[in-house]
Amino acid sequence: MNSVTEQKKGAVPRTAIVIGSGFGGLSAAIRLQSRGIQVTLVEQREKVGGRAYQMKEGGYTFDMGPSLITAPQILDKVFACAGTSLSAALPLLPLDPFYRVFFHDHSRFEYNGSPEGMKAQMRQYNAADADRYDDFMKAVAPIYAEVIEKGLGSRSFGNPWTMIRFIPTVIRLGAWRTATQFANKYFKDWRHRFVFSFHSLYIGGNPFHCPAIYQMIPFLERAQGVWYTPGGMYSLTRALEKAFIGLGGVVRTSTPVTRIRVEGGRATGVEIPEGFLPADLVVSNADVGFTYAKLIAPEHRRKWTDAKVNRQEFTMSCFLIFLGVKKRYPELAHHTLILAERYKDLLKDIFKNKILPGDFSMYVHAPTRTDDTMAPPGCESLMVLVPVANQASGIDWKTQAQPYADKILDFLEQWGLTDLRENLEVFKLFTPDDFESELSAWRGNAFGIEPRLSQTGYFRPHNRSEDLAGLYFTGAGTHPGAGVPGVMLSAEAAERCIVEDWPALTKKGL
Ligand SMILES: Cc1cc2nc3c(=O)[nH]c(=O)nc-3n(C[C@H](O)[C@H](O)[C@H](O)COP(=O)(O)OP(=O)(O)OC[C@H]3O[C@@H](n4cnc5c(N)ncnc54)[C@H](O)[C@@H]3O)c2cc1C
Incomplete structure (x- = not known):
């Protein structure tokens, strides 16, 4: 005190x-x-x-932010404080795959928590990488144990000694490396280097800068699953x-x-x-x-x-498009990533150069894959999330939002969501301006x-x-x-x- x-x-x-x-x-x-x-x-x-x-x-329901439920044990602790439990409060449905990843060349990866399933897919791209999957998970398990099981994440770091005491552990676990350096030690194929390093983006971290301590996320997903309610x-x-x-x-x-x-x-x-x-x-x-x-x-x-x-340094922001569509697109999983060819340089444009690049990677949420009540029969309620620079960029979203959304819709139609535009019933945008004005987020940060x-x-x-x-x-x-x-x-x-x-x-x- x-x-x-x-x-x-x-x-x-x-x-x-x-x-x-x-x-x-x-x-x-x-x-x-x-x-x-x-x-x-x-x-x-x-x-x-x-x-x-x-x-x-119009009969469509959209989650406007988070959509992946992870770490149910952490959620349960909060309900326990209220004298109940997560399972009593909500039914949870497991998702498989956790997410589907489409790379720029249309090769794909069904990411889930099954070691055998993951390794079988990895073998198509690089057999030696598949053999190192278990080693990677073994290396991230103790990071997860420190942060989640031993309570580092729930203990205040107001005292420098808490940090100093943790340094030897960080060194021992290799968690001082960046997330990408950590993943690259295990994997050679560029797809695997992506799927085992990108998780920090879920919390606003550039995998090329953030410490590998955040590599506990892939282990957390495997240990506790990805869920929907x-x-x-x-x-x-x-x-x-x-x-x-x-x-x-x-x-x-x-x-x-x-x-x-x-x-x-x-x-x-x-x-x-x-x-x-x-x-x-x-x-x-x-x-x-x-x-x-x-x-x-x-x-x-x-x-x-x-x-x-x-x-x-505040995190990047997000450009969100909410689409109510009179059509279904079964090629989308409940959670889908559609990636540009560029990884490091695209993130550099967003995090450092703070420009609006011509290419984009995106996350698409299609909850109707699991829950028909989220849209009218035969329809989809989609959220498209494109990471963009925060408001330090000076991008004028009042003039840029519509052309940028048009570009993304053009891309999605060519990519495979055919006739997307002519089937739209709901079209709404949420831009970094909205993060700033609606949520009072400094510089419109998303995370x-x-x-x-x-x-x-x-x-x-x-x-x-x-x-x-x-x-x-x-x-x-x-x-x-x-x-x-x-x-x-x-x-x-x-x-x-x-x-x-x-x-x-x-x-x-x-
Ligand atoms: C698009 C998007 C997708 C995401 N997806 C996921 C995901 O799938 N899974 C996951 O785990 N995480 C995800 N995240 C991250 C996660 O949603 C956030 O980190 C988390 O929800 C933030 O919670 P918070 O407690 O910081 O509060 P916030 O959600 O930031 O809420 C802060 C609240 O404070 C209110 N407020 C601010 N100023 C005032 C004031 N002066 N007076 C009164 N109220 C005020 C705001 O209106 C707001 O309601 C996502 C984030 C975004 C943006």
């Missing part, structure tokens, strides 16, 4: 505000409410969910909201927080258009950069000045602060504010990082900080 966080002996917080209802916010709200703290969850949008939002139009990801959002309300928590939507009030160096509540909501502690699930720069007056920020916020070595662990914004007592963070911009499981772990890390700061709270469940 440091001086700004010291509490009166025996005191416990009675009230808390959580700003933002992404998965991190919902999880933190459940965790605190279950400890008997009266929590109010304050969300600026009309519905809860954050990036995991839902759009319904009827109604899509938004069913998970709703189930968490229900669990929170069931515990006695209060949800206020359409309520933007305009300021975190500070008295005597401590967060004492939040200002909203209707007035002031006092609280013993505040947890921000809003973007970390936005929270510091826009919600806290500069005189209260010795460490997180505007200059420091602007020095952070928070970029996961690179210099922004990992202790070097990421901490779960406990260094500037204000009584202020904590959960969500993609803080430790451990983005992704549904990641932000749920961040809520646990924030809860640990709160329990440390109010020792009279029991350590139960941590």
